[in-house]
Amino acid sequence: MDNPLVPADSELLLKCYQCVAQRIGAGAFLFIILGLFAGCGLENRLIFHPTTAILRTPHDVGLDYRDLYFTTPDNVRLNGWFIPHPQASATMIWFHGNAGNIGDRVNNIKLLHDKAAIGIFIFDYRGYGRSPGTPSETSTYLDGDAAINFVRTQLKVESENLVIFGRSLGAAVAAEMASRHDSRAVILESPFTSIREMAKVVLPGLPIGPLLSAKFDVLDKVGKITAPLLVLHGDQDEIIPLEQGKQVFAAARQPKQFYPITGAGHNDTFIAGGNGYYERLKSFIETPR
Secondary structure, three states: OOOOOOOOOHHHHHHHHHHHHHHHOHHHHHHHHHHHHHHOOHHHHHHOEEOOOOOOOHHHHOOOOEEEEEEOOOOOEEEEEEEOOOOOOOEEEEEOOOEEOHHHHHHHHHHHHHHHOOEEEEEOOOOOOOOOOOOOHHHHHHHHHHHHHHHHHOOOOOHHHEEEEEEOHHHHHHHHHHHHOOOOEEEEEOOOOOHHHHHHHHOOOOOOHHHOOOOOOHHHHHOOOOOOEEEEEEOOOOOOOHHHHHHHHHHOOOOEEEEEEOOOOOOOHHHHOHHHHHHHHHHHHHOOO
8 A cells, every 4th residue: 555665667667777877877867867856746756656536434334434624834625534432542643654545544444443442533645535736745744734733623632632643654744743743642653764765775776865855754853752652563564674663763762662563564564463463552552651
């Protein structure tokens, strides 16, 4: 579901880039690539993979929910869902990854809602689902600020009852939000260290990192978080190396916890993790430390 900085066929793309670079020279090639990134929106197309059609809602899995809209400071109207839980001790604001939209998270919402006994507010960044616009690093932060302000003012969730959760690219957005806003706890699942480091992983033979304007520098952000932090990462993650999750954890302040999800890849953590995964989330949310 989430694939940070992964083009459709990165291996074929890399071979094409290498062939062109050999023919015209590395310097000229980098100049051309820089022009593509700056003028053709290639960077955003590498990072963000939104879909607009919402194919499922929480009603499809038996959950009551509210379909809500809120507006960002730059006047973009975003869509989200609030799924209450009668026994919830906290409300989670969920920052999803770079692909699809909130409709693709319905099964995960159901399991998390039922097994962790928590209220959930999940929304789509601009460009995703029913939220219009074009995403960028800056806009995800604008959207995140607006979402947190909406949860506090309209859903009446106090800071001590707010849990900030982000997965994959959403972990970078969540880390930025947690550095700006007080909360009960912060949960980062499958985080990368930065987009530039992910570029080295995905396209190791192509030096595009310095050309990227987006940073999503989680290592820098996580050191500013003062709330209790839980970092989770699948030990078989095929997209974001487990080592990057460990580096994020190492850069964070205390109190913090690290939980490797045994047997989990990048997009199946909520399934492969089994009951142990949800028990860890539930216990951390109830008693963050």
